[in-house]
Amino acid sequence: MKKVAVFVMVMCLVLAGAAFSAGKGDTEVTAKKVSADPKDAGSPEWGSAKEAVIVNDGASGGPFEKKTLEVRVKAVYTKGGNISMLFSWPDSEQSMTKEAWKFSKGKWEKQKGDEDKVAVNWEIKRIKNFATKGCSVVCHSEAKNHDDWKYHTATATERGDLWIWKSYTTGSMGYAEDGYVDDDSRKSDAGSGKAKKNESSDKKKPKYMRKAGGPGTLVEGDTVEIKDGAKFKDGDVVPSWILSKFSGSMADIKASAKWANGKWNVMLQRKLDTGDKENDVMFDTRRDYSFAVAVFNNSSKHNSYNSAPLKLKFD
Numbered sequence: 001m002k003k004v005a006v007f008v009m010v011m012c013l014v015l016a017g018a019a020f021s022a023g024k025g026d027t028e029v030t031a032k033k034v035s036a037d038p039k040d041a042g043s044p045e046w047g048s049a050k051e052a053v054i055v056n057d058g059a060s061g062g063p064f065e066k067k068t069l070e071v072r073v074k075a076v077y078t079k080g081g082n083i084s085m086l087f088s089w090p091d092s093e094q095s096m097t098k099e100a101w102k103f104s105k106g107k108w109e110k111q112k113g114d115e116d117k118v119a120v121n122w123e124i125k126r127i128k129n130f131a132t133k134g135c136s137v138v139c140h141s142e143a144k145n146h147d148d149w150k151y152h153t154a155t156a157t158e159r160g161d162l163w164i165w166k167s168y169t170t171g172s173m174g175y176a177e178d179g180y181v182d183d184d185s186r187k188s189d190a191g192s193g194k195a196k197k198n199e200s201s202d203k204k205k206p207k208y209m210r211k212a213g214g215p216g217t218l219v220e221g222d223t224v225e226i227k228d229g230a231k232f233k234d235g236d237v238v239p240s241w242i243l244s245k246f247s248g249s250m251a252d253i254k255a256s257a258k259w260a261n262g263k264w265n266v267m268l269q270r271k272l273d274t275g276d277k278e279n280d281v282m283f284d285t286r287r288d289y290s291f292a293v294a295v296f297n298n299s300s301k302h303n304s305y306n307s308a309p310l311k312l313k314f315d
Contacts (some may be wrong), residue, residue, distance in 0.1 A: 024068070025055030029085075031075035031285075031314045037082050040256040041265035046086060049074040056295055056305035069295055069305040071118075075312065077272060083283055084269040087118050087293070094259040095298035096168045101198075101206045103236040108205040110240060116167040116259075117296035118266055119304075122281040122289060124159040124180065161281040165255050165266055168241070169195035172217050175246040176253040176268050180279040189279050191248020195241040196220070206238040219243045249276055285314040 029052045038045040052073045058064025072088040097113030160181035164170070170177055170193065178189045188194060198218060200207050208223040210216055218239040226238075252274050257266040272283040281289065293307040 025070070025308075026052040027054070027308055028052065028311045028313060029073050029075050031077045031083060031312060033285075033315060034076045034078060037078055037269065038076060038084050038086075038267065041086055041088070041258060041267050045076050045084075046074055049076050049086075054293065054307050054310065056293065056307045059302050059304050059306055062303040063299070064297070064303060064305055067305070069297075071293060071295055071305075071307070073293070077283075077285065077314065081272065082269050083272050084267060085120070087264070087266045087268070087295075089118075089264055089295055090262055091116060091259065091264050091297060092262050093298065094167070094264075097298075098168045099240045101238045101240050103232040103238075104234055108238075111237075114296075114298045114300055115169065116264060116298060117294075117300070117304075118165050118264075119294045119296070120163040120268070120291055121181070121294075122161040122163075122291045124161050124277075124279065124281050159278075161279070163253050163268060163270075165253075165257065165268060167257065167259075167264075168217075169243060170246075171255055171257050171266075173219075173243055173246055174255055175251055176255045178250050178252045178270075178280070189249035189252065189276070191246070191250035192244050193246035193250040195243050198238070198240050198242045206240065208242060209238050217243055220245065249274070249279065252276075252280065283314075288313050 030050050032049040034045045034048060036045060054071050054073060056069045056071055058067040058069070069089055072086075074086040075083065077083045095114060095116045097111050098115045099110045099113060101108045102111050162179045162181055163176050164179065165176035173193070175193060177193060180189065198206050198208050206226060208218065209226050210218055211222055211224045215237055218241070220242050223242060252270050254269045255266065256269075257264065259265075270280075272285070274280045274282070283289065289312040291310050291312055293310065294304045296304045
């Protein structure tokens with residue numbers, strides 16, 4: 001398994017004393033059995049699913065503190081097949097910049113801006129108090145600086161399944177990252193799909209550009225190294241991240257997303273049983289499952305809107 005850089009994606013629901021908006025939203029999502037998997041947010045299968053409206057609180061100490069965000073959630077499943085979840089929330093802007101490089105006055109500069117995200121955390125092996133306290137029980141403050149806080153379980157017998165959809169670095173490829181949380185840190189499932197930084201050794205300019213040139217996503221295998229003397233004009237933009245093709249267990253979660261009219265609709269779809277009991281939650285439709293959701297608005301780390309502990313039921 002590949003270890004990734006540890007950061008606090010504060011799905012930590014009570015970071016620095018933040019409180020849940022108790023009683024202001026739904027805490028249960030019911031998955032409706034359907035005969036076919038939905039293809040996207042507009043598929044007819046969603047018509048039979050009950051919509052849950054959850055109220056996420058902005059994490060303390062960040063730009064969303066004391067703010068709330070309504071996230072609408074639907075879930076459907078097929079017998080012995082897939083579970084599909086639809087997340088919808090208002091967002092005035094589609095954030096896809098992810099610190100892209102921009103050429104200006106003879107030099108490269110990184111633009112401000114991140115990407116939008118939705119993250120979902122489940123239990124693989126029981127995590128003490130997760131069902132009542134959510135992701136706060138896996139957010140640990142070993143360091144004074146919030147950015148250095150670690151996201152991990154308290155013991156080796158506990159394990160979480162973490163799905164993360166990112167508007168640019170994973171959504172552009174049609175997937176969400178599939179990872180897990182153990183007593184050490186947050187890690188990726190086996191396979192490929194992690195985006196890589198596109199920067200020179202001195203970190204002052206991009207190292208690669210698209211083979212065809214011009215704007216657009218930068219995907220591994222379709223890049224060319226930028227040679228000394230290459231000519232660019234003011235306003236030219238090169239992505240600061242190289243996207244990777246998804247494979248292996250990292251490719252378990254397919255995603256379909258659309259931003260329109262100030263709203264995101266993001267569908268995540270995964271097999272009920274992936275066969276990887278060690279690193280994925282196995283959905284048995286006779287059981288209920290605790291989970292939590294975080295939404296990031298052009299942000300990362302601890303700058304998120306976080307749900308109260310939630311429960312998934314199957315009808």
